[in-house]
Amino acid sequence: MPGDHRRIRGPEESQPPQLYAADEEEAPAARDPTRLRPVYARAGLLSQAKGSAYLEAGGTKVLCAVSGPRQAEGGERGGGPAGAGGEAPAALRGRLLCDFRRAPFAGRRRRAPPGGGEERELALALQEALEPAVRLGRYPRAQLEVSALLLEDGGSALAAALTAAALALADAGVEMYDLVVGCGLSRAPGPAPTWLLDPTRLEEERAAAGLTVALMPVLNQVAGLLGSGEGGPTESWAEAVRLGLEGCQRLYPVLQQCLVRAARRRDAAAPL
Amino acid sequence: MIFCKRFLSVQQSCDRMKMINSNSRTGSISTADGSALVKLGNTTVICGIKAEFAAPPTDAPDKGYVVPNVDLPPLCSSRFRSGPPGEEAQVASQFIADVIENSQIIQKEDLCISPGKLAWVLYCDLICLDYDGNILDACTFALLAALKNVQLPEVTISEETALAEVNLKKKSFLNIRTHPVATSFAVFDDTLLIVDPTGEEEHLATGTLTVVMDEEGKLCCLHKPGGSGLTGAKLQDCMSRAVTRHKEVKKLMDEVVKSMKPK
Numbered sequence: 001m002p003g004d005h006r007r008i009r010g011p012e013e014s015q016p017p018q019l020y021a022a023d024e025e026e027a028p029a030a031r032d033p034t035r036l037r038p039v040y041a042r043a044g045l046l047s048q049a050k051g052s053a054y055l056e057a058g059g060t061k062v063l064c065a066v067s068g069p070r071q072a073e074g075g076e077r078g079g080g081p082a083g084a085g086g087e088a089p090a091a092l093r094g095r096l097l098c099d100f101r102r103a104p105f106a107g108r109r110r111r112a113p114p115g116g117g118e119e120r121e122l123a124l125a126l127q128e129a130l131e132p133a134v135r136l137g138r139y140p141r142a143q144l145e146v147s148a149l150l151l152e153d154g155g156s157a158l159a160a161a162l163t164a165a166a167l168a169l170a171d172a173g174v175e176m177y178d179l180v181v182g183c184g185l186s187r188a189p190g191p192a193p194t195w196l197l198d199p200t201r202l203e204e205e206r207a208a209a210g211l212t213v214a215l216m217p218v219l220n221q222v223a224g225l226l227g228s229g230e231g232g233p234t235e236s237w238a239e240a241v242r243l244g245l246e247g248c249q250r251l252y253p254v255l256q257q258c259l260v261r262a263a264r265r266r267d268a269a270a271p272l
Numbered sequence: 273m274i275f276c277k278r279f280l281s282v283q284q285s286c287d288r289m290k291m292i293n294s295n296s297r298t299g300s301i302s303t304a305d306g307s308a309l310v311k312l313g314n315t316t317v318i319c320g321i322k323a324e325f326a327a328p329p330t331d332a333p334d335k336g337y338v339v340p341n342v343d344l345p346p347l348c349s350s351r352f353r354s355g356p357p358g359e360e361a362q363v364a365s366q367f368i369a370d371v372i373e374n375s376q377i378i379q380k381e382d383l384c385i386s387p388g389k390l391a392w393v394l395y396c397d398l399i400c401l402d403y404d405g406n407i408l409d410a411c412t413f414a415l416l417a418a419l420k421n422v423q424l425p426e427v428t429i430s431e432e433t434a435l436a437e438v439n440l441k442k443k444s445f446l447n448i449r450t451h452p453v454a455t456s457f458a459v460f461d462d463t464l465l466i467v468d469p470t471g472e473e474e475h476l477a478t479g480t481l482t483v484v485m486d487e488e489g490k491l492c493c494l495h496k497p498g499g500s501g502l503t504g505a506k507l508q509d510c511m512s513r514a515v516t517r518h519k520e521v522k523k524l525m526d527e528v529v530k531s532m533k534p535k
Contacts, residue, residue, distance in 0.1 A: 006357050008369050010339035011326035014393045017425055020325075021438040046402045047314040048349045048471075059302060063401060065347040099354045101345055104397040105304035105320030113343065113397075114356070147347045147354070149399070151318065152301045 007113070016109050028202040036183075036198050036247055039254050041163075043171040043262035051172020053258075055164040058200060059154020064164035066172040069094060069142035094139030098126040099147040100161060106153045108201075122158055129162055129182070129214040129224025135175040144174060155200040156184030158212045158226065163255065170259055178216035179255060180223050183247035185211045185240050187229070195240040197247045211237070213244030217252040306422030310414040313470060314404035316348075319414035321396050321422050325436065328384060328391040336383020336391035340368040342398045342411055349403035349471075360407075367495055368398065368411055371484055375452035375492035377419065382447050386429050390436055394422070405471040408482050408495070412454040413521065420529055422446050450486040452493070453521045455514040457481045462500050467513060481507075483514040487522060 037058035046052035049065035056062075072095055100123040104110050126148065134144070146168065148161040162182030169176060186199040186207035195211075196203055204210060209229025216223050225241070301307040304320035328335055342364035344352045352358060357365070371377070383392040396418065398411045423443035430437050458469035458477035465481075466473055474480065479499020484492040491511065496502075502510075 006362055007341055008339050008365050010337050010395065011329070011393055014324035014326040016322075016324050017427070017436075017438045018440075020427075020436045021425075021440045046316075046347070048403055049347065061301070063347065067346070067350045070350075099346060101347075101354075103318075103320060103399055104341070104395065105301060105307065105322050107303060110322040110324060110395055113341065145346065145350075147345060149345060149347050149401070151320075152303050154302075 018108065026202075028200060028206065031196075033194050033196045034243065034246070036250060037200075039251060041167060041255055041258040043167050043258055044266055049168075049172075051168045051170070051174070053164045053167035053171055055160050055167070057154070057156065057160055057198070059152055060157055060160045061151040061154075062148060062157070062160045062164045063151060064146065064148045064161065064168040066144060066146050066165075066168045066174065068144040068172075069139045069174075070145075072141050072143040092140040094136040094141070095143040096127055096131055096134060096136065097143055097145045098123045098130065098165070099145070100126055100150070101147065102150045102153070102157075106150050122161070125158060125212070125224060125226045126161060126165055129180055130165055130169065132221070132223045133166065133176050133178055133180045133216055134169060135177060138175050144169070144172075153201060155202075155204045156182075156198055156212070158182065159184040159198075159214075162212070162214050162224070163251070167255060167258065171262055178218045178221075179252070180214050181217055181248040181251050181255065182212060182214045182224075183244045183251070185213070185244050185247075187232070187236070187240070189230075193232075193236075195236070195243055197243055211240050211244065213241060213248065215245050215248035217249055305424065306418045306420075308414050308417035308421055310410050310417065312406055312410045312413070312468065314402055315400070315406055315410045315471075316402040317398055317400050317407070317410040317414045319396060319398045319411070319418040321394055321418050323422065323424055324393050324395065325385075325390055326393045328388060332380070333388040334384045335380035337393040338372050338378065338380065338383070338396065339393060340372060340396040340398065340415065341365055342368060342400070342407075344400050344403065344407075348400040352403075363497070364398075364407055364411060367408055367482070367493075368396070368415060370495075371412055371452055371454070371493050372415075375450050375484065375486055377416070377448060377450055377452060378446055379449060385427050385436070390427075390429065392424065394419075403471060405469045405474040406456050409454045409456050409468065412452060412484065413525075416448075416451060416453075417525060417528070419446055420448055420525075421532075450492075451518075451522055451525070452484050452486045453514075453518040454482055454484045454493075455510075455517045457483075457510055457513075459500055459502060462502065462506075465506065465510065467517070481510060483511055485511070485514045485518045487518065489515050489518075 040056040043053045051066040054063050159182030166180040187193045187209045189208035211227035214224035305323045306321040309318045344361045346352050426439045426442040458466045459479035482495040
């Protein structure tokens with residue numbers, strides 16, 4: 001970047017070699033619309049963070065770390081009526097600060113580090129989806145920081161980040177009502193489109209519409225929903241949400257096992 | 273201050289180092305042209321390299337660019353805040369740039385495709401995933417391993433259109449000329465020196481020193497940002513330790529490269 005004196009200067013402009021490549025990109029192969037890619041999840045792998053989780057689903061790799069609770073920045077806020085269960089009044093509740101970062105080498109085209117609007121939008125989506133699950137009332141005047149790093153984008157990045165963030169929060173021992181599981185969907189352009197669960201990067205790039213659903217599986221409540229793209233009949237979107245919720249439920253046992261393994265590992269490592 | 277340290281033995285420093293060069297089917301970053309993940313004790317650094325086209329610099333029309341960037345996100349340690357790169361990240365980026373320049377790890381002339389018109393730019397992005405001290409060593413190893421992993425497609429400039437034609441099917445490795453290896457030391461009051469300090473040791477140290485050696489025992493780079501002084505004899509000691517370390521690391525790296533070769 002020309003003006004950024006905090007980073008090593010490179011050329012003013014550069015183009016990826018793919019622009020000049022002769023061969024065509026292959027079209028995504030036809031597949032079962034409800035297939036979920038096998039997921040590898042591991043919690044408790046970073047030594048410096050309170051809680052951490054790594055999630056790999058197909059080509060998508062996300063690492064998430066949680067730190068805190070620490071004293072919230074910002075002014076004093078007055079009290080109000082206390083919430084149920086001895087929690088702090090609404091104005092004194094804790095805050096969840098989310099940060100979503102994409103590695104420069106994560107996508108097909110290199111993205112220079114200051115990410116811009118998209119990363120902020122996704123960070124906000126993360127925060128909105130995680131807040132219903134975390135018992136913020138138990139952390140008055142404190143803030144929890146969740147940072148997600150996307151190492152490789154293979155499709156459904158936001159869904160993977162949501163799941164990883166929830167796992168990291170659970171690994172950090174933060175009080176939660178339930179885990180949050182994310183699932184991505186996309187709809188290919190065409191006259192009779194079907195919604196595809198857990199799209200790959202190729203499918204996402206060619207999609208006419210995309211949707212990310214976040215579900216709290218045990219409570220069976222939707223924590224977040226983010227969709228964009230071409231409009232369609234409401235039944236189509238309702239169908240997509242239903243498909244997404246099913247996908248989230250199917251993913252839940254894998255995440256439970258991951259947390260149990262992490263707890264066992266921590267137990268074995270701690271001498272006392 | 274915890275004075276329970278002594279020179280770490282050669283064996284110990286070897287044990288703390290595990291290099292996971294991800295190019296197997298299960299681990300690599302397929303969107304990057306070259307990638308490597310290095311774990312030095314708890315400190316974890318991932319390096320991803322993306323190659324793009326650019327016009328060569330006007331003052332050196334037969335050279336390409338190598339642009340390193342070290343990122344210390346809030347993920348790796350609670351002392352870093354999100355936002356533009358802080359002081360430590362800038363120092364690390366500049367250090368890596370100096371190592372690349374001084375050790376001539378790749379000749380920039382090799383990156384030129386057509387003098388004055390087209391050259392490769394290698395964006396080397398190093399992200400620290402877990403910060404437990406000795407970030408400079410880990411970054412240098414990760415960079416070296418990732419560069420060994422990079423495969424650039426073949427480019428020809430067609431004569432009729434004067435445009436580049438890229439053949440993504442034919443790829444070749446980079447020509448890595450030297451293998452610089454960094455060895456960091458933490459200095460305690462001019463009496464004690466510790467190789468490969470952890471985060472806690474670095475925090476307590478009164479100074480740090482990083483020595484970068486290449487395989488012929490040539491010193492590429494010396495980084496001593498202030499801190500307590502060192503006698504000449506101690507410095508010599510450090511440099512000979514760096515030479516030994518280089519041998520161990522080179523052996524490890526050769527093993528990893530050999531294990532990824534068959535495709």
